[in-house]
Amino acid sequence: MLVESFERSRRSEAPRRAFTLAEVTIGVIFELDQISATELPACDIVVVGGGPIGIVVAVQLARSGHEVVVLEAGGRTVDAVAQKLNVGINDGHPHNGLSHARIRVLGGNSIVWGGTLLPYTSIDFAHREWVENSGWPLKLQDIAPYYDRAADFLGVKPGIDCDGDVWKQARAAAPVFDDAIEVVLTRSLRERNLARLFRNELTSRSNLKLLLHAIVTDLVFDKATNCVKTVVIKSITGRQARVSAKQFVIACGTIEATRLLLSSAQNDREAPWGHNSWLGCCFQDHLEISAARLVRKRAESFDNLFDSILLAGHKYQPKLRLAERVQKAEKLLNIGGVLQFDSSLQHHIDNVKLFVSSVLRGAVPPNLRTIPRHSLALVKIWGPLIRRYFREHRIFNHSDRGIRLLINCEQVPLRESAIRLDSERRDCLGMPGVRLDWRIDGREIHTIARFCEIVRDALTRIGIADMQLHPKIAARDISILDECVDSYHQCGGLRMAPTFDGGVVDPDLRVHGTANLHVAGAATFPTSGYANCTYTALALALRLCDRLTSYRNA
Numbered sequence: 001m002l003v004e005s006f007e008r009s010r011r012s013e014a015p016r017r018a019f020t021l022a023e024v025t026i027g028v029i030f031e032l033d034q035i036s037a038t039e040l041p042a043c044d045i046v047v048v049g050g051g052p053i054g055i056v057v058a059v060q061l062a063r064s065g066h067e068v069v070v071l072e073a074g075g076r077t078v079d080a081v082a083q084k085l086n087v088g089i090n091d092g093h094p095h096n097g098l099s100h101a102r103i104r105v106l107g108g109n110s111i112v113w114g115g116t117l118l119p120y121t122s123i124d125f126a127h128r129e130w131v132e133n134s135g136w137p138l139k140l141q142d143i144a145p146y147y148d149r150a151a152d153f154l155g156v157k158p159g160i161d162c163d164g165d166v167w168k169q170a171r172a173a174a175p176v177f178d179d180a181i182e183v184v185l186t187r188s189l190r191e192r193n194l195a196r197l198f199r200n201e202l203t204s205r206s207n208l209k210l211l212l213h214a215i216v217t218d219l220v221f222d223k224a225t226n227c228v229k230t231v232v233i234k235s236i237t238g239r240q241a242r243v244s245a246k247q248f249v250i251a252c253g254t255i256e257a258t259r260l261l262l263s264s265a266q267n268d269r270e271a272p273w274g275h276n277s278w279l280g281c282c283f284q285d286h287l288e289i290s291a292a293r294l295v296r297k298r299a300e301s302f303d304n305l306f307d308s309i310l311l312a313g314h315k316y317q318p319k320l321r322l323a324e325r326v327q328k329a330e331k332l333l334n335i336g337g338v339l340q341f342d343s344s345l346q347h348h349i350d351n352v353k354l355f356v357s358s359v360l361r362g363a364v365p366p367n368l369r370t371i372p373r374h375s376l377a378l379v380k381i382w383g384p385l386i387r388r389y390f391r392e393h394r395i396f397n398h399s400d401r402g403i404r405l406l407i408n409c410e411q412v413p414l415r416e417s418a419i420r421l422d423s424e425r426r427d428c429l430g431m432p433g434v435r436l437d438w439r440i441d442g443r444e445i446h447t448i449a450r451f452c453e454i455v456r457d458a459l460t461r462i463g464i465a466d467m468q469l470h471p472k473i474a475a476r477d478i479s480i481l482d483e484c485v486d487s488y489h490q491c492g493g494l495r496m497a498p499t500f501d502g503g504v505v506d507p508d509l510r511v512h513g514t515a516n517l518h519v520a521g522a523a524t525f526p527t528s529g530y531a532n533c534t535y536t537a538l539a540l541a542l543r544l545c546d547r548l549t550s551y552r553n554a
Contacts, residue, residue: 051108087433272513
């Protein structure tokens with residue numbers, strides 16, 4: 001098999017041979033350096049990026065019969081040379097994700113993310129007069145069917161609107177916490193790495209091809225047809241080629257997708273997106289901070305409310321969310337929080353979790369040799385841990401170092417919070433680096449404080465815990481922003497709007513002014529909502545796939 005010979009060639013120290021054009025048409029996975037041709041076979045759809053969004057788009061389109069080529073800038077594993085292409089400087093609020101959350105590898109950020117699924121709420125899509133630049137050209141009901149499809153696509157059951165079923169299977173009543181605070185369940189995938197989850201289809205579908213270490217450096221636009229005709233790709237060694245297609249989907253992450261459109265607009269002054277005043281604007285992330293400390297008063301009631309549920313290998317974690325009516329009444333941003341249980345045994349607990357999750361998905365645990373040592377260190381808590389799981393399908397949380405309320409707060413989408421190019425610093429392929437100017441308005445502090453106050457008052461009223469706010473949050477001290485970090489939930493830069501004057505892409509994720517260029521991912525989000533943006537991006541990606549299939553059928 002060609003794929004097997006490819007694997008052998010990667011392991012061998014002998015020089016790789018270059019594949020011919022004919023071999024490329026029948027293969028599945030290649031390295032760009034292995035291909036001698038400079039013009040690759042045309043296909044129906046090129047997907048730029050082999051991360052979670054790109055993989056889902058490619059697999060779904062291939063299932064629908066399209067000829068798909070995926071261009072991934074990394075390889076099968078993370079390597080330092082590819083990561084050096086992430087040239088970037090931060091001009092604004094410190095942003096760890098600029099360097100740590102841009103992973104060039106097949107599977108992208110799904111190799112490290114928590115695999116957590118949580119949908120946005122109706123207010124996330126609505127225009128709110130107290131939040132400038134808010135309002136999507138879509139409503140929750142436009143995306144809701146695709147949330148269900150995305151959950152099914154990823155093998156998550158019960159579905160997203162079935163929290164009651166999960167509590168019932170855990171032999172517990174759905175909690176009623178407070179009418180101002182809702183308790184929702186996040187869902188975690190059994191297999192979080194989507195390159196592994198869809199391995200069979202990525203390596204066996206004849207109409208789906210992956211090209212690794214293929215960095216897209218330019219989009220070639222034809223003004224006469226308003227179409228992107230080809231993309232220019234390069235390997236780290238400098239090999240260059242072109243790929244033509246009928247449709248193109250940019251799915252390489254918020255910062256990199258924006259960088260690509262900015263850079264290609266510099267190369268072609270007639271590219272319509274280069275004249276869009278919103279290009280690169282309204283970059284956002286969730287503000288994350290440990291906002292309060294909690295002490296249990298009624299341990300059993302507290303644990304029944306906040307301990308995660310385990311069913312069929314999936315983890316369901318209770319999360320607190322500010323009710324929409326409170327957001328409207330008090331003109332607050334959307335916000336949510338989870339409890340973090342700090343333990344002196346956390347390193348050992350994490351290793352046991354890694355071992356169990358590997359076994360559940362049928363993989364060899366990477367810590368197989370050290371698991372006896374970690375298990376022995378947990379001997380004091382094995383009893384309650386096992387009883388909690390087998391009796392009630394719950395996770396026992398050891399917290400001898402305390403309990404924290406960790407919040408994720410939506411930020412006001414500021415136009416001046418932007419992704420720009422740094423033409424003075426270029427990567428080894430000549431592409432301009434990124435200058436990120438992450439701006440935070442400051443109004444988020446009041447939302448964080450009110451959320452914490454409401455949660456504290458509810459806990460006091462039902463008598464299950466005491467909660468002490470961070471002093472700077474209680475005082476609404478603006479210096480608390482120095483302690484807020486990003487959540488690696490990057491969005492914006494290519495915002496969605498009905499018209500060219502309001503954003504970069506239309507409600508179908510097509511770049512305004514083009515006929516065949518689309519963007520899939522959180523870069524298109526007008527606002528960040530309160531939840532991890534990947535699930536909503538996956539839902540929108542499946543919606544885009546339907547649109548692309550309808551174009552072909554029409």
